[in-house]
Amino acid sequence: MDMPTVAIVGRPNVGKSTLFNRLVGKKLALVDDRPGVTRDRREGDVTFGGLQFRVIDTAGLEEADAQTLTGRMRMQTEAAILAADVVLFVIDARAGVLPADQPFAELVRRAGSPVILIANKAEGGAGLAGAYEAFTLGLGDPIPFSAEHGEGLGELHEALKGALPPREDDDEEEDADAPGGRALKVAIVGRPNAGKSTLINRMLGEDRLLVGPEAGITRDSISLDWEWRGRRIKLHDTAGMRRRARIDDKLEKLAVSDGLRAVRFAEVVVVLLDATIPFEKQDLTIVDLVESEGRALVIGLNKWDLVADQPGLLKQLREDCTRLLPQVRGVAVVPLSGLAGDGVDKLMQAVVQAAEVWDTRISTSRINDWLSEATSRNPPPAVSGRRIKIRYATQVKSRPPHFALFGNQLNALPKSYTRYLVNGLREAFELPGTPIRLSLRTSQNPFDKG
Template identity: 70%
Template sequence: MSLVVAIVGRPNVGKSTLFNRLVGKRLALVDDRPGVTRDRREAEGKLADLRFRIVDTAGLEEADPDSLAGRMRAQTERAIGDAHVIVFVMDARTGVLPADKPFAELVRRSGKPVILLANKAEGREGMQGAYDAWELGLGEPVAFSAEHGEGLGELYDALVTHMPPEAAGDAFEDPEEADLARGAAPVELDPLDEESDEDGDATPVGKPVQIAIIGRPNAGKSTLINRMLGEDRLLVGPEAGITRDAITVPWEWRGKSVKLIDTAGMRRRARVQEKLEKLSVSDGLRAMRFAEVVVVLLDATIPFEKQDLTIVDLVEREGRAVVIGLNKWDLVADQPKLLGELREKATRLLPQVKNAPVVPLSGLAGNGIDKLMEAVFSVYATWNRRISTAKLNRWLGDAISANPPPAVSGRRIKIRYCTQVKARPPHFSFFGNQLHALPKSYTRYLVNSLRDNFDLPGVPIRYSLRVGKNPFDKG
């Protein structure tokens, strides 16, 4: 089990900047204003040859437990309880403030090893503040600059004393290479690769399925994930727009490994004015690109608004498998009738992911989660599926016989054969002559026929048209 290091401190002392520095990526949102981070964010951190689990937390504030700030503090306290080592960050430029002292006492009472980090210590003014940090009673402060990467050697020396033997000495950059060096079995891949001409899929064995939950603000995304996990892992409340960072949490459903990604609510672009909200939406879109299946969560009391359709269109353009979740289903009257209407509406309004599963559920009550996950793994299997060339060409012959392509300038368009060139999502190539003149209506006919004949619901279908070289063309 890897060492867990929690970064704590009052707001705006540079915790998220330190988190990004140790992770080596700009994962956490960073802004000049205080209180940007709300949820706990975890990632694999590294410092020289040390490997550990790093946790970014919300700034500690005195607040009513039922308020948003109070709930944020509860999340931070839970991170302190789960950590093996605590990095307490203070701002060396402002020096020790009265707000630092009660939280230093909170950390001290936890009984966990504490590293006192005086951040923003670059320059003479910062160094003076670092010396003042002694009065917190947490031991010798480490003068540091997360923004400029100064003091990493001193932080290494402070961390290495708390590291278990297996966390140090791993200088491999590639995680798989490091695992193999430690004697771990290599990840087995499906023998059917990109060039395979047989039915099947190319899904890595044992790899967690990445599932992003996206939707409009206040659709219940964080509440749903908390219910799945069986704990209050994510910050929730009646306020819209609580989630800012895209938070990834591991989970297991019926023995299958999953990574759930919670994202910030996405409003219409015209309404997104603040820089912080733009960063949150951008982080959510990045999470969607790394996901394999996207659950678009709709509020069942006001489903299929224009923004919902725009979000599904974004997911389709990124080539991800789609499941439509109708949350807050327990608030709906006449459920059977409405479900039939909404499924018909989804088919009509979302032809690009035709027949995508529409699953009613309640994140608050915990109803429908198993059906949602069954739909997720079903579309995931479809997204990875490969269809043999022989079956595709039998289908193509029947499709052309039923509806031949039109003639162009007196010459008939010929589609000679079809093959699948990729999966994740399925991508098909059609070969023939004059295919550049093939009308959009006919390519839609082919895609819809493909989807219906080979049962490809809820996944984008890509295609390319390839024309052979004319042997009589002397150019």
């Protein structure tokens, strides 16, 4: 397995190169108080508390014309973000979140890789207010950090340990010789009292988890080893997720945060709905979170035994799912009863299938044959009298499938057309229910007039 890559990105002068030097253990990157010292991507191999990865130091992200030096530096940084397994997004905690941070936070989010938010220059608590402000970027919990003094390294190690793809030589997770091979990581999430712990007890065949009619009994994210049809499974039971605004208890806030972490570390997430009151607003929010984290998804309709006598209900709920959750069109919706043990086998079949779809790789030639047909059937619109041209497409990543399109004026492509392309990819290459990422790369050739 190739060494995973970690890209350090952020505005100029937030301390990216100091962090790079700290991780590599040598002063390989130039450091200065003036912004813009780093221009090229600089790489170094890191061994960090048992973790091994390649770290990439990038030029500071700045809005700039593509033909300028700054613009070309930005393109290099965007390429590093696309290729990275994990992105370290660095802000200056003392300066707080600036308007310039927002567009780049959006860029990193769209790339679809796991993101670790670092509030640098927070030594001695000086930047804690700025660190808390970093929550507004929507990139998860910030790590208060000091690249210069090494504060926060323990928290960074924990975050990287969870975000980096498992190594093939990792005995615990990747022992290919072990019965069942590598364990598939599955998180069971949902609203409080949807029956998550009852379902897992049924899967395990024992009362391993505390259950009861009261909502919110489970507080920790609990990891359990299991085997299904000879396949190793690592199950994560999580606390019920409810809107943060409705959480007063500090312990429950921690539990919900733990549930979010379980989603990020899972490969497949089963969102468990209560079939008697399905598709509540909070259910849709949880599915949205799973999609934005780029995880494979299966929807389980629990307590089905209570509504099984209603003819046509399953068909209706599957139609509701398509209407309410178009971003995961085709997702498997499985009726089950954790209490009675019905439907567990079908749920696991759907989980394994979702993992395979999530891991799909498609050849560039097949993608471009599809693209040619899709754009002939429905050409991109014209902007200011000049037609948008999509020249080429390729898959840059799997887990989830991530495609890059290259052409001219792609930044003017309407959302309706990108939806058409995503739905086309989903249908043509049989990618039901999985998140699909689409990056648009506009040609930087000034002589390309289309």
